[in-house]
Amino acid sequence: MSRILRIELRRSFGIATIVMVVVVGAIMLYAAPQRWSSSWMELMMVQREYLVLLWPLAISAGAYQARREHRSKVDELFASTARPRFQRVVPTLGAVGISVVAGYLLMIAVAAPWIWDTARYLPAAAFAVAAVGVLSVIAAAWLGMAVGRLLPSPVTAPLLGVGALAYLAFLPFALEEWLGALISPMADMGSFHDFQTISGRVSAGQAVFLAGLAVAAVVLLAAGSPRARLTALLPALLGLGLGVVVMPHGDDYVYPATDRVAQELVCAPDLPRVCVSRVHEGLLPEVVPKARQALALLAKVPGAPTAAEEKTVTYFEKDAPRPTHGPEIVTIPITVDREGHLAWPGLVVPRMLDAAGADGLGCEHGGAPDEVARAAGSWLSGVEPVAEPEESPETNQEAIALWNDLRKLPEREALARVTALREAVVTCKQTITLGPVKAP
C-alpha cells in the first residue's frame, strides 16, 4: 500500500501541486509581510485568508488529477478489475491529500524564519486555525477529484477554480456573517489588531463542516452507481448541520475576536516597571531601554509617571472597559514593522514624552494638540521635535516654534508650563496650551 502511495505521489500531479501551492503562497505572503509580521496567530490567519487562491488551486489540481484515467483512456479497463473502486482511489486520494497538505505546511515553513526571533506567543488557537486550513485544502482537493470524476471534461478543472473563488470570496457576503464564516474557510480572517484570535467554537464548526465535505468527496469517488453517489449528500449535510449547531450564531459570533491572554502584560524583571502585551513579548528587549530613557527624562516633572506600559485596549471590543491607566503610568506606543521589529524606533521616546507623558485617552476630547504636546516633550529631551510619518509638515514646524519659545524661557518658568500642560491633560481640560501659568 505504501509502495503504491509512493509511486502515486511521484506519478501523479503531486509534486507540481506542492510547488504551485508553495510558490503562490510565498508570493502572497511576501508581497505584504507587514500583514503577518507581528505574531504567529496573525500569520496563521493571513494564511487562511490566502486560501482565497489556494483553495481554487487545490480544487483545480484535484479535478485535473481525477481526469487522468479518462485522459489515458483506461476508464473501462480499470472498471473491469476485480477490486472495489474504493481500494483503487485510496492511493490517489492519499497522494493528492498529502501534496496539498505539504504545500500548506511548507508555506508556514517559508514564512516562519521571517518572524522566528520576534514572535513568541503561540496560543493553541493558532494551531486550530492552521489545522482548519489544512483540513480545508484536503476537502478542496478531494472535492475537486470528485467533481472531476463526475464531469470528466477538460473544462471542468479551470471552471471549478473560478467557481471556488466565487464560493469563497463572494458567497459569504450574501449570507449572515456567522454562516459565511462557517462555509468559507477564508472569511473573517482579516487582521485589525495584534490581539486577534479565532474562538475554539468557530474553528470547531468550520472543521466539522469541512470534514463533512471531505467525507462526501470520498463517498462520491468510491461510489459506483448513481444511487451510491446520492449517499454523499449525507455526510455533507451532516457536516453542515453539525457545523451550524457548533458555530456561534448572531450576536454570539464576534469578529474580530480579542484574545485576553495576548493582551496580558509581560514586564521586564527589574525597575522601573516596563511592560508590554504578551503578544509583543519578543519586542521587550528593544522596548525596555527606550522606555527607561523616557522615564528618566520625565522624572524632572513633578508627579511624573514611574512606570511604562503598552496600551492593550482596542476599539473593537464593544464591552471592554476604557483604558484605565492612571497618570503614574506612561503609554509605550508599539507598532510592529514589516520585519516584525519595533516600527519607527527613533520615535518611541519622543512619543512617550509627548505632553510630558500624559495622554488624554480616558477623556472625552482626548489630549493636547499634537504640536503643543510635542514641544513639551522636546523641551524635556532637549532634542528638536521630529515629524511623525504621514503628517502634514506644518504640525512639526509649529512644534519647533513652540519648542524654541519654551527654550528661551527661564528653566523654572518652562518647567512650570510643561507641568501645567501635563496637569491639564491628566484632568481632561478642554483647552490645552503652553501659555503662562496663572497664579492660583
Added chain:
Amino acid sequence: MRFLTLYLRSRRVPLALVVAAGGTALMWGIWQLASDDRDANSTVVILTVLIAAACFAHTLNGPDDELERTAAVRWPRRRATHLILALGVTVALVLATLATGARFGPPLFVLRDAAGVLGLIALGAALVGPARSWFLPLIWTLGVAIFPQPSPLPAVVATWQHQPPGSRPAAITAAVLALAGLIAFTAYGPARRAAATQA
C-alpha cells in the same frame, strides 16, 4: 470543408464554444440579477474573460499529437490561425453583452485581457502541454481579481489584467504575453509529452 470539420471535432471545439458561451451567459445573468449598474464591474469582466478564454485551452491539441506531426500539413499557420480565431471568439462572446442591459466592457479592456490570457495559455501549451496550460493564467488572474494594485510600476505590470484600458504598461505586458504565446505555440506546437498529460 472536410478537413475543417474533422479538425474542429478532433479539437473538441464545439464543447469549448458551448461552455465558453454558457459561462459568459452565466456571468452576464449573475450581473443582470445582482446589480442595478449597467456596466459590469471590472472584476466580473476579468473573470468572464478568463472563463471564456480558459475553455479554449484544451482545443490546442488533438487526441494524437505525434501522429499529426507526421502528416504533410502546414501546422504552424493552422496553429496561428487557431489561436487568433480563439481570441476573436472570446472577445466576441464577451463583447456581445454590450448590446444588452448588462455591458461587459470596455472593448479595449476585454481585448487586452483576452489576448494576454490566451497568450499565457498558448505559452503554457507549448511548454507543459494544453492540459495543464490553464493553471498559470487561472491562478494569476484570480489573484489579480482579488488583490488589484493601482501602483507602483512593478505591481501594475504584475496586475495587468486589472488596470484601466488606457494603462500603457498593462497593454505592453498583455501584448508581450500574447506575442510570446503566439510565437512559441506557432513554432513548436503543443509540448511533446506522454499521452497521459494530453487534454
